[in-house]
Amino acid sequence: MRFLYLLLIFLFAFAFACGKQPLPTETLVIGIESAPTSFDPRQATDAVSSRMNGLIYNGLVRLNEKGEIVPDLARSWEILDSRTYRFYLRRGVFFHDGTPLTSGDVRFTFESILDPATSSPHRSTFEKIDRIETPDPLTVTFVMKEPFAPFLVGLTLGIVPEQRTSQSQKALAQAPVGTGPFVLSHREEGDTYSLSANPEYFGSPPKLRKIVFRVIPDNTVRFLEMRKGTVHLLLNGIELDYLPLVRQDPDLRLVSGPGVNYSYIGFNLNDPILKNRTVREAIALAIDRKSIIRYLLKETAHKATGLLSPLNWAYNGRVKTYAYNPAQSRALLDEAGFPDPDGRGPRMRFTLTFKTSQDELRKRITAALQQQLKEVGIGIRIRSYEWGTFYGDIKSGNFQLYTLSWVGVTEPDIYYYIFHSSNIPPHGANRGHYRNPEIDALLEAGRRETDPAKRKEIYGTVQAILAEDLPYVNLWYYDNVAVFSKNLHGFVLDPSGDLFSLKDAWMEK
Amino acid sequence: MFNYIIKRLILLIPVVFGVVTLVFFLVHLIPGDPVEVMLGEQARAADKEMLRHELRLDRPLMEQYRLYLTGLARGDLGRSIHFREPVLTMITRRFPATILLTLAAMFVAILIAIPIGIVSATKQYSLIDNASMFFALLGISMPNFWLGPLLILLFSIQLGWLPVSGMGGVEHLILPSITLGTALAAILTRMTRAGILEVIRQQYIVTARAKGLAEKKVLYKHALKNALIPVITILGLQFGALLSGSIITETIFSWPGIGRLVIQAVNQRDYPLVQGCVLFIALTYVLVNLTTDLLYSAADPRIRIGRGGQA
Numbered sequence: 001m002r003f004l005y006l007l008l009i010f011l012f013a014f015a016f017a018c019g020k021q022p023l024p025t026e027t028l029v030i031g032i033e034s035a036p037t038s039f040d041p042r043q044a045t046d047a048v049s050s051r052m053n054g055l056i057y058n059g060l061v062r063l064n065e066k067g068e069i070v071p072d073l074a075r076s077w078e079i080l081d082s083r084t085y086r087f088y089l090r091r092g093v094f095f096h097d098g099t100p101l102t103s104g105d106v107r108f109t110f111e112s113i114l115d116p117a118t119s120s121p122h123r124s125t126f127e128k129i130d131r132i133e134t135p136d137p138l139t140v141t142f143v144m145k146e147p148f149a150p151f152l153v154g155l156t157l158g159i160v161p162e163q164r165t166s167q168s169q170k171a172l173a174q175a176p177v178g179t180g181p182f183v184l185s186h187r188e189e190g191d192t193y194s195l196s197a198n199p200e201y202f203g204s205p206p207k208l209r210k211i212v213f214r215v216i217p218d219n220t221v222r223f224l225e226m227r228k229g230t231v232h233l234l235l236n237g238i239e240l241d242y243l244p245l246v247r248q249d250p251d252l253r254l255v256s257g258p259g260v261n262y263s264y265i266g267f268n269l270n271d272p273i274l275k276n277r278t279v280r281e282a283i284a285l286a287i288d289r290k291s292i293i294r295y296l297l298k299e300t301a302h303k304a305t306g307l308l309s310p311l312n313w314a315y316n317g318r319v320k321t322y323a324y325n326p327a328q329s330r331a332l333l334d335e336a337g338f339p340d341p342d343g344r345g346p347r348m349r350f351t352l353t354f355k356t357s358q359d360e361l362r363k364r365i366t367a368a369l370q371q372q373l374k375e376v377g378i379g380i381r382i383r384s385y386e387w388g389t390f391y392g393d394i395k396s397g398n399f400q401l402y403t404l405s406w407v408g409v410t411e412p413d414i415y416y417y418i419f420h421s422s423n424i425p426p427h428g429a430n431r432g433h434y435r436n437p438e439i440d441a442l443l444e445a446g447r448r449e450t451d452p453a454k455r456k457e458i459y460g461t462v463q464a465i466l467a468e469d470l471p472y473v474n475l476w477y478y479d480n481v482a483v484f485s486k487n488l489h490g491f492v493l494d495p496s497g498d499l500f501s502l503k504d505a506w507m508e509k
Numbered sequence: 510m511f512n513y514i515i516k517r518l519i520l521l522i523p524v525v526f527g528v529v530t531l532v533f534f535l536v537h538l539i540p541g542d543p544v545e546v547m548l549g550e551q552a553r554a555a556d557k558e559m560l561r562h563e564l565r566l567d568r569p570l571m572e573q574y575r576l577y578l579t580g581l582a583r584g585d586l587g588r589s590i591h592f593r594e595p596v597l598t599m600i601t602r603r604f605p606a607t608i609l610l611t612l613a614a615m616f617v618a619i620l621i622a623i624p625i626g627i628v629s630a631t632k633q634y635s636l637i638d639n640a641s642m643f644f645a646l647l648g649i650s651m652p653n654f655w656l657g658p659l660l661i662l663l664f665s666i667q668l669g670w671l672p673v674s675g676m677g678g679v680e681h682l683i684l685p686s687i688t689l690g691t692a693l694a695a696i697l698t699r700m701t702r703a704g705i706l707e708v709i710r711q712q713y714i715v716t717a718r719a720k721g722l723a724e725k726k727v728l729y730k731h732a733l734k735n736a737l738i739p740v741i742t743i744l745g746l747q748f749g750a751l752l753s754g755s756i757i758t759e760t761i762f763s764w765p766g767i768g769r770l771v772i773q774a775v776n777q778r779d780y781p782l783v784q785g786c787v788l789f790i791a792l793t794y795v796l797v798n799l800t801t802d803l804l805y806s807a808a809d810p811r812i813r814i815g816r817g818g819q820a
């Protein structure tokens with residue numbers, strides 16, 4: 001018994017030692033699914049890190065809610081010729097450590113990304129840079145090796161200060177120094193990350209005193225924290241089954257809006273069955289996207305016509321679409337030489353393996369797709385793997401069908417990466433081995449062309465050809481869904497899912 | 510006794526070596542590539558190669574294994590591939606939270622199980638006995654991932670007494686430790702009850718009663734001590750189960766322990782981190798078992814270990 005008492009005393013002492021103070025009301029608490037991986041924008045790629053870094057750092061430019069490029073640290077820029085971009089920096093911008101922003105910092109940021117020693121995942125975005133010139137402290141000129149239009153979007157990447165990072169690259173990931181409206185003030189690794197307002201911010205100073213990001217991995221618990229009022233904002237972090245409960249709760253607000261995350265079914269075009277375009281069209285016609293969006297996605301998605309969403313400046317809506325039509329699908333399969341052996345009976349025309357991750361919603365969607373394809377006589381073996389294995393298989397081309405999403409689709413040059421024949425793995429994302437010389441030529445022209453109108457035309461054609469060729473079945477664009485406390489004001493849902501609007505948001509006491 | 514402890518500690522070396530070897534090859538066998546996960550697929554092949562080289566992943570597996578062992582001998586668990594931080598730092602930062610949760614769960618289990626077990630045994634087949642055995646069955650059958658949210662719904666949302674998740678004061682510890690400890694409590698209740706029922710029929714208890722001792726004294730002084738020996742053994746063995754169960758409980762309650770770190774590390778194919786975490790868990794398990802064995806002999810003087818007596 002004495003042992004028990006000792007244990008009790010020890011536990012209480014230990015628990016008190018770990019105790020925390022209650023949060024003041026000017027604090028906004030955001031629930032996140034996983035911890036950010038890096039506070040160095042040159043290293044981070046995951047959504048959580050990008051959202052937090054978006055509040056700590058500024059890029060030369062940023063994307064507005066329409067996906068257009070607008071000034072950020074650069075007050076203006078000019079394109080001197082198709083290979084030369086000149087940026088004029090804002091005056092009076094200071095990093096969190098008090099040093100002023102200069103063109104040297106900009107040059108340093110991109111040169112360090114290009115330095116192989118940094119092993120930055122963003123290096124390929126900037127590899128067309130030939131040199132960076134800094135004629136004066138507030139002017140920076142990028143000279144490209146060849147015309148490369150997607151370059152501008154890449155400049156949304158956060159600018160880091162030169163002095164600090166030359167001392168130690170690791171220091172920045174640990175104690176980030178940016179120019180943004182918030183400063184990372186406290187962190188409990190893997191648990192909570194607090195950002196405090198930066199009163200010296202060059203724009204209007206933030207109204208919130210503090211933003212706390214809390215890692216809550218469990219979907220249900222994240223929602224329960226929200227209901228209890230201990231978390232004030234969830235962005236795309238809510239289980240869709242809980243949406244009816246959110247609507248009933250007078251203390252919560254629900255906002256959803258179109259997003260730029262695109263979901264699709266990928267085909268392996270080396271597969272003897274799937275290389276037949278008629279079969280792919282039959283599969284596209286057999287899928288009832290409307291029902292899935294309604295019953296499984298709770299109306300938080302919109303049917304997709306291609307990678308680029310209607311929000312994108314280069315979007316082309318006049319492409320071939322495939323409305324649900326099982327009868328036509330069956331006819332096409334017969335025509336393609338795959339008759340149904342026993343009519344509507346249990347035997348299938350052929351059976352395909354469909355790979356997916358272990359995400360619950362994904363698995364349910366795949367099961368629905370399986371059912372729909374069964375209706376037209378296509379058997380589906382579902383294989384759901386833990387993420388590392390699934391992704392490994394997809395990358396190595398070890399699949400027949402799979403379903404995945406492309407997130408944050410803003411720059412149409414993404415088509416080059418996914419469908420250009422030079423990007424067939426191991427060196428790209430053309431995982432289905434799609435080859436079309438016409439597409440190759442258009443995509444090469446698209447990245448060289450700097451005139452937006454001409455680019456729009458090029459990518460419009462690309463979208464039309466791909467809708468015809470069907471290397472992917474377009475499923476849907478996911479909406480961004482935000483649930484927040486009724487006390488939070490001024491939060492604006494951004495299509496890319498960034499949190500920059502929090503700079504002007506406030507909490508009612 | 511001292512020699513015995515030394516001997517057991519020396520025996521730890523092959524166990525640890527076995528664990529390290531097994532885990533090393535297992536994590537390298539699972540498909541997936543940490544470099545791909547980390548750099549993302551947009552990265553250039555040359556950059557991937559460079560990182561692979563930096564992380565020594567381009568070397569033959571046996572050489573990686575040798576390097577890992579050499580590092581381990583120096584107390585170096587390597588650096589996390591994903592977080593680029595020393596694994597030891599990451600684990601030591603997280604490990605106290607896991608230990609706290611596990612101990613608290615154990616404490617909750619003991620606190621519930623032993624009194625209920627005693628009452629059940631002394632009032633065999635009574636309503637209390639039947640009810641507690643029913644709840645014990647329920648406790649064993651209820652998975653953590655279900656019990657946790659249920660407790661949160663009741664105590665945090667409906668009643669508003671306790672926080673939903675996270676680590677903070679004592680109030681944050683209550684729900685996770687009950688969630689984690691319930692299954693153990695159920696097992697211990699049944700063990701205590703069975704133990705007492707067995708002991709209570711022994712002749713020395715009859716003798717104690719014949720001496721005219723009060724029933725309370727017979728129970729607590731004579732019966733309980735002997736009945737608890739198997740309970741102690743089970744406690745040691747179950748500590749391992751609690752440690753692995755904490756992975757789920759930590760995820761539910763956003764508890765910043767090592768369990769969540771393991772899940773993340775496995776998903777990201779962060780080899781050094783997985784190896785380090787598993788090594789730590791295994792070591793703890795082995796050490797706790799050793800302690801249990803020592804307690805066991807202390808609780809029962811009939812057991813004389815290492816002296817040719819009965820074990």
